[in-house]
Amino acid sequence: MQSLECLRPSAPMDCLATVLDSSYITPTIKSIWVHLSNPEFRFLPGQSVWPKFERDGRKFSKIYSIASSPERCPKVELCVSRVGWSSAYIQDLEIGATIPVRGPYGLMTLNQLPKRPRLYVAEGSGIAPLKSQIDWLRDCGYSQPVWLVLANPETADCLPYHDYWRSLQQTWRPFHYVEAIHCSPESALVAQDLDLSQFEIDICGVGDRVSEIYEFILSMGANPNQVRSEKFIAF
Template sequence: MQSLDVLRRSPTADYVATVLHSVSLTPTIKAIRLRLDRDDFRFLPGQSVWPKFEQDGRKFSKIYSIASSPSSCPEIELCVSRVGWSSATLQDLAIGQSLPLRGPYGLMTLSELPQRPRLYIAEGSGIAPLKSQIDWLYECGYQYPIWLVQANPETPVHLPYQQHWQRLQQTWGNFHYREAIAQCPETVLARLRLDLATFDIVICAVGERSDQLQETILSLGAKLDQLRSEKFIAF
């Protein structure tokens, strides 16, 4: 297990990453494993990196959340949804190919173990920063309940990291996984009947879906000061 006293982030800097592995998680989402060229890279669970390259005169300018735990450094994993030219370029990188990137970035992070139960809600590749946090909490022996509600609007019957979550639920008594397949996360959340006022809640979804999920959570009794949401743009 990773010790809290070594959990820290390095200053934002430039790196060169090499593709180690690339695997399809759903028909549109890939997990891409990278190794950075320096061992001093450190990030907090929930942070991101910014791949930087050009294609046909267009600059790649999207930041991607890291899906792996900080314990895997200097290796990181990105969860990339194929929805446009930039994400397609990143998905099509060959094993052994290199690309420059900059990081870490991002403020929706964990720097110490929380002291309340946690509810995570993710749609599509928005699972990435939440996976980083959940995996790290598992490694640290986190003692409070964790719930994950996951959906994927792009291909509703295919959830990224689904088998990972199913295995984790079997081995970690504090972790509870609910799939929103052929239904929206709002329906699943309403059926859980959790006392949301006692939870820290994190939402990650595309654009206005993040706002819609936040409204639902608040209507079910969550406290605004214990809720964090992050929007991402798919292109």
């Protein structure tokens, strides 16, 4: 276990990832747990790994955010949405299958406990790096308010980790879960009437949606110096 005073990632390294478990958490999104072969692997909550594989004669690599707390290393969780041939390959790996990966990578991270309340806004599998942060804050006994606003444009009535978030809200007092079902996260956020100037805010979603959510949050009074965003490309 890494102490709060020295939470640092390892330099990017090559590992062999062995699939331990794979299950659907929505009709299109899977939670995939893997075991990494290198015991020196360490990451910051919010970082990613880079699976390297070949399919149909094509070498391909794509970064996937880690969805679990660093406290679970060398086991890590990937959250993979089935939107193209690369994600389908990852989703279809059987228990016991192995795949080379390299990491960690990524800059929208935590390396110490924040001093302000946290707000997370995610769409679809963009929840992955934010879940890593939330789980780590819970593991550390973080006591500031933590809000999650979650939507899923792919399947509006199926939010990733839905039951988990509801349970976490019951067992961890600082955590507040806002379900954006059949509505945008912007609409769901307005209903909460939060003073966003008090929050550190992380946003993760697909493509241009990130910019839209970012601008909306600034219009609600968020401090731009306290807002970070990350987008992913679905393929």
